[in-house]
Amino acid sequence: MKKKTIEKLLEQAVSEGIIEIQCPKCGAIITSEPDAEELFCQECERATMKNPLVELGLIYRASLRKSLLLKALGDLS
Structure with missing residues (x-):
């Protein structure tokens, strides 16, 4: 995928x-x-394609973000 496309998606x-x-x-x-x-x-x-932002690690997928949040909350208690 072109750099310009990735930049546009991030924006x-x-x-x-x-x-x-x-x-x-x-x-x-x-x-x-x-x-x-x-x-x-x-x-x-x-579904016709994978999300390039998630595939490149530029954005965490929702399930990973949720598990990281739950872990952080558990570490606080």
């Missing part, structure tokens, strides 16, 4: 709380939460 994730990326199968625009592991295309009616 969207931070400023808008969503990402928009083109489906590699049909070309439709996929709108998703930044921490989604797989990106679901409404047109294809299935």
